[in-house]
Amino acid sequence: xxxxxxxxxxxxxxxxxxxxxxxxxxxxxxxxxxxxxxxxxxxxxxxxxxxxxxxxxxxxxxxxxxxxxxxxxxxxxxxxxxxxxxxxxxxxxxxxxxxxxxxxxxxxxxxxxxxxxxxxxxxxxxxxxxxxxxxxxxxxxxxxxxxxxxxxxxxxxxxxxxxxxxxxxxxxxxxxxxxxxxxxxxxxxxxxxxxxxxxxxxxxxxxxxxxxxxxxxxxxxxxxxxxxxxxxxxxxxxxxxxxxxxxxxxxxxxxxxxxxxxxxxxxxxxxxxxxxxxxxxxxxxxxxxxxxxxxxxxxxxxxxxxxxxxxxxxxxxxxxxxxxxxxxxxxxxxxxxxxxxxxxxxxxxxxxxxxxxxxxxxxxxxxxxxxxxxxxxxxxxxxxxxxxxxxxxxxxxxxxxxxxxxxxxxxxxxxxxxxxxxxxxxxxxxxxxxxxxxxxxxxxxxxxxxxxxxxxxxxxxxxxxxxxxxxxxxxxx
Ligand SMILES: Cc1ncc(COP(=O)(O)O)c(C=O)c1O
Numbered sequence: 001x002x003x004x005x006x007x008x009x010x011x012x013x014x015x016x017x018x019x020x021x022x023x024x025x026x027x028x029x030x031x032x033x034x035x036x037x038x039x040x041x042x043x044x045x046x047x048x049x050x051x052x053x054x055x056x057x058x059x060x061x062x063x064x065x066x067x068x069x070x071x072x073x074x075x076x077x078x079x080x081x082x083x084x085x086x087x088x089x090x091x092x093x094x095x096x097x098x099x100x101x102x103x104x105x106x107x108x109x110x111x112x113x114x115x116x117x118x119x120x121x122x123x124x125x126x127x128x129x130x131x132x133x134x135x136x137x138x139x140x141x142x143x144x145x146x147x148x149x150x151x152x153x154x155x156x157x158x159x160x161x162x163x164x165x166x167x168x169x170x171x172x173x174x175x176x177x178x179x180x181x182x183x184x185x186x187x188x189x190x191x192x193x194x195x196x197x198x199x200x201x202x203x204x205x206x207x208x209x210x211x212x213x214x215x216x217x218x219x220x221x222x223x224x225x226x227x228x229x230x231x232x233x234x235x236x237x238x239x240x241x242x243x244x245x246x247x248x249x250x251x252x253x254x255x256x257x258x259x260x261x262x263x264x265x266x267x268x269x270x271x272x273x274x275x276x277x278x279x280x281x282x283x284x285x286x287x288x289x290x291x292x293x294x295x296x297x298x299x300x301x302x303x304x305x306x307x308x309x310x311x312x313x314x315x316x317x318x319x320x321x322x323x324x325x326x327x328x329x330x331x332x333x334x335x336x337x338x339x340x341x342x343x344x345x346x347x348x349x350x351x352x353x354x355x356x357x358x359x360x361x362x363x364x365x366x367x368x369x370x371x372x373x374x375x376x377x378x379x380x381x382x383x384x385x386x387x388x389x390x391x392x393x394x395x396x397x398x399x400x401x402x403x404x405x406x407x408x409x410x411x412x413x414x415x416x417x418x419x420x421x422x423x424x425x426x427x428x429x430x431x432x433x434x435x436x437x438x439x440x441x442x443x444x445x446x447x448x449x450x451x452x453x454x455x456x457x458x459x460x461x462x463x464x465x466x467x468x469x470x471x472x473x474x475x476x477x
Contacts, residue, residue, distance in 0.1 A: 210258055
């Protein structure tokens, strides 16, 4: 290592010419100066990427990595999407900055487009507001719910659900790990089983298990002594149910079609709001603008983020029914943040909305998803460690298990698959590739596949060949 980088001579690092620093020196600086708090250091090999294009990331040595997670589904339209990058450049040269108490055309256009689309789909007039990250938009939605429900602070959410890591968002996220160190700043949600059929009770069809989960939830309202419902006043102690139509971090778990229709009946009967978190599954990941559109129910609040700007200037936000969000009830300043409806983010999002209306993303994503899923089924037939595969559009899952029963979750094997992919040494047709995979699931044993929606058929074939190799290597090691 370059002597000038040597810890504890830390002050000298200020003089480093970063363009000339080797990868190993950069990693040494990372270990000295970067907090790990804002990352997810899942892999044992830390990887630096230098460039990106389409479905690929490139490392500092120019090695090519096919990316099947696309920044946790924030880059649905491919890296350096030309049309969206041009929109960012145009905004950069015209109005890149303006305080949020003033207006700009892009904010109004984006809010109008999303609200009119929601009105057509959900049959309700509503409004849209913005913030920067998904977690912040979730926080904003919590304020909206608590305000409308006169301070009621208790929420339902799903086991396996993920809504972010700010304080309010982690209170409604199922994993205790995200709360353990910090005490309670907000009421923890009551976590209810999600119809995760692969790991559900044996002998029930997907639909039966969906119905069974709703019945378990409905029991809570049977009498006042079940804990959440006062039949005399007709009031529930809980204000809203936070759902992901398809669980993201929970492992791309897809519920049966009847599930949300039946759940919504219970919510409506007890005056509980439905908040749909589309942060990961929105923007055509599942073949529809919003994944909840597959399930025949209308939300009261819908939260979005990530791919709305294809991972460029961050933007997130929410749509809500007029009764909840009109300025009389939710006045200016309720959730203000400096960068909330920033012009760079809204400009890119306006272009993204135009793009998805001009092209038939629905057919394209469903066709590519079906083709990819067929390939995953073939891998399942050939590899005992693949316990389950499933998908909706281009949100696909592969559950990795112990080879003796193809059921016991194996995080260790998945970790090996991820590490093998990151080596960048897989020979396919005389060319070397790496593979970027993301891991999720209740047991962190699920490869959650979120390729670019623009992925070509040849790239899907390449993805399947690369997965075949990492599955084989991870079994052998
Ligand atoms: C469903 C869901 N909700 C909320 C969030 C949090 O969003 P962010 O990471 O932008 O804060 C995520 C992030 O992965 C998510 O997948």
